[in-house]
Amino acid sequence: MKRGKKKAWFYSMPFLIIVGLMIVVPLLYTVEISFTNMSIYHWKDYHCVGLDNYKKALLAFDSGFLPAFLRTLLWTVSSMALQLIFGFFIAVGLNAKGLKLRRVYKTLLIVPWAMPAYVSILLWRMGIFNTEFGLFNQILKQIGGKPVNFLSTNGMAFISCLVVNLWLGVPYMFTMMDGAMQSIDRNIYESAELDGAGFWKKHFYVTIPQILPILMPVIIMATFTAFKQFDIVYLMTMQTGSKTGADINTVITYVYEKAFITSNYGYSSAVAFIVFLIILVLYKTMNRREFSISEQ
Amino acid sequence: MTGKKIKEKVKLILLNIGFILLSFLTLIPILYAFSISISGSNSIISTEFHILPKTITMDSYITILTERPFGRWFVNSLLLSALTVLLTMLVAVPAAYVFSRMRFVGRKRTLYILLVLNAFPAILSMFAIYRIIKTLNLLNSYMGLVFIYAGSMAIFVFWNMKGYFDSIPEAIEDAARIDGVNDRQLITKIVMPLARPSIIISSVLVVIYVWNEYIFSTVFLSGAEKNTLAVALYSLQATDYTRNWPLFSAAAILTTLPVLILFFLVQKYMVSGLSSGGVKG
Known part of the structure; x- marks a missing residue:
């Protein structure tokens, strides 16, 4: 299997054809649509409008793209901070000396990762946040409070989505952190303890510097997952027929909304291409090491 | 003390x-x-x-299993997952092996493009895909969906499998070759058994992806007889008007169980089978 250029292309051709047809062609087609006024009124008789769609997205603040972009940045930063903090303390707890039920806790806490994500999100939306029979409102009712419509105002909806995101994302994070902590040499802790380091000092000067290099790829990946978040915001607040009234679009849900809800295909495609370029730039700066490896 | x-x-x-x-x-x-x-x-x-x-x-549970076509939804999801796994693995694994082991002109450039495409969420070009699929008259058919799913999952599987093949020393294969093993035996007897954890994990992740996928299937499928579990569950949701929350919960739990079981079955391969996130070159 070592030589033979023809053989190499022959065996990878089906793969390249599928990727070409299903990813590259739609991408190029998206770029083409982005220069037209295609919409529900111009399904067939659309024409080229130059850079109009791009201008609308980038220069008009009230078109909604720039707010969605800023919101996505806030979303990414806050969900990463929450996941890292919670993941870290769970992993530290699991690694405490003498914790006999470690495996049991690990299995229980990993369950959200094993659940189908969209089922979990729907369970949260209906079981926990629902205005009438959601658990939060049931409890509020019991203690004599008024029911809160968690998903109808922007601030509350954003926080509710962050909670769900934390619940979904933390099992992966703490599993990876736990794995990294297991690889730390115990002797380092012993000498740190001899030097009189307490809990915070020990972890700040030993654990974090030790696990950070191992975790870098995981953190980068999780950051992109957060940035590309679609399911939570869509299923919690903007499902067809049951919009909750909150507008907490991320860039990806914004693209979806413009295409499939307000049917402005040309504009949606322009935004999609801008988002793709943003992801690409972020990806290249964050994965510089990986990119250089592949170019060897 | x-x-x-x-x-x-x-x-x-x-x-x-x-x-x-x-x-x-x-x-x-x-x-x-x-x-x-x-x-x-x-x-x-x-x-x-x-x-x-x-x-x-x-x-x-009795209502969902007898009065609703739950079995139908289940079989549909199973069929869609099986077809997608089959197609994805058949195209992606050989390509990953070739790109891991052989050196040829155009290899580096292709890898670079595949790395860029790996960052691209399929949902961004969903409308373009919709228009293409509609023009090809593949709307409301599993064929269309299987190709869409295979397209995005193939890149993921490619990178994951390539990372894994890269970590298997070539010396093992060289030694086998010296012992007179031919190409086919090399693949079936040496390479595939060695790559087993990664093949298992990749396949399971493809299954879970298809099982979970609701956005393409709700937009692209319209006939009730074609509904998958994800689509059915989506339409079973109790909105504030239709309170069928117990029914929905029962369906949700029945949908979740197979995935939960699958996940905990392959959990031991999770760390070894995923080559550091599948993003590395």
């Missing part, structure tokens, strides 16, 4: 209490859904509130 020991005991007890609380909090959405699913249909509307159901009944 004993003072220190007592202090450590207390610390451990507190830690255990903390973990028990945390585990309970984590499982609440699932436990609550389960409790609703066995509580029958009327208890929700009553003003009384119970974490645990007053009466236990399997009515919702």
Whole structure:
């Protein structure tokens, strides 16, 4: 299997054809649509409008793209901070000396990762946040409070989505952190303890510097997952027929909304291409090491 | 000395209490859904509130299994997953092996493009895909969906498998070749068995992806007889108007079980089978 250029292309051709047809062609087609006024009124008789769609997205603040972009940045930063903090303390707890039920806790806490994500999100939306029979409102009712419509105002909806995101994302994070902590040499802790380091000092000067290099790829990946978040915001607040009234679009849900809800295909495609370029730039700066490896 | 020991005991007890609380909090959405699913249909509307159901009944499960085409949805999801896994693995694994082992002109450039495309969420070009599929008359057909799913999952599997093949020393294959093993035997007897953990994990992740996928399937499928579990569950949701929350919970739990079982079955391969996130070159 070592030589033979023809053989190499022959065996990878089906793969390249599928990727070409299903990813590259739609991408190029998206770029083409982005220069037209295609919409529900111009399904067939659309024409080229130059850079109009791009201008609308980038220069008009009230078109909604720039707010969605800023919101996505806030979303990414806050969900990463929450996941890292919670993941870290769970992993530290699991690694405490003498914790006999470690495996049991690990299995229980990993369950959200094993659940189908969209089922979990729907369970949260209906079981926990629902205005009438959601658990939060049931409890509020019991203690004599008024029911809160968690998903109808922007601030509350954003926080509710962050909670769900934390619940979904933390099992992966703490599993990876736990794995990294297991690889730390115990002797380092012993000498740190001899030097009189307490809990915070020990972890700040030993654990974090030790696990950070191992975790870098995981953190980068999780950051992109957060940035590309679609399911939570869509299923919690903007499902067809049951919009909750909150507008907490991320860039990806914004693209979806413009295409499939307000049917402005040309504009949606322009935004999609801008988002793709943003992801690409972020990806290249964050994965510089990986990119250089592949170019060897 | 004993003072220190007592202090450590207390610390451990507190830690255990903390973990028990945390585990309970984590499982609440699932436990609550389960409790609703066995509580029958009327208890929700009553003003009384119970974490645990007053009466236990399997009515919702019986309704979902007999009065709704749950079996049909299940088979549809299974069929869609199986076709996607088959197509994805058949195209992606050979390509990953070739790109890992052989050196040829155009290899580096192709890898670079594949790395860029790996960052591209398929949902961004969903409208373009919709228009293409509609023009090809593949709307409302599994063929169209299988190709869409295979397109995005193939890149993921390619990178994951290539990373894994890269980590298998070539010396093993060289040694086998010297022993007179031919190409076909090399693949079936040496390479595939070695790559087993990664093949298993990649396939399972493809299955879970298809099982979970609702956005393309809700937009692209329209006939009720074509509904997958994800689509059915999506339409079963209790909105504020249609309170079928017990029915929905029962369906959600039945949908989740196969995935949960699959996940815990392959959990031991999770670390070895995923080559550091599948993003590395």
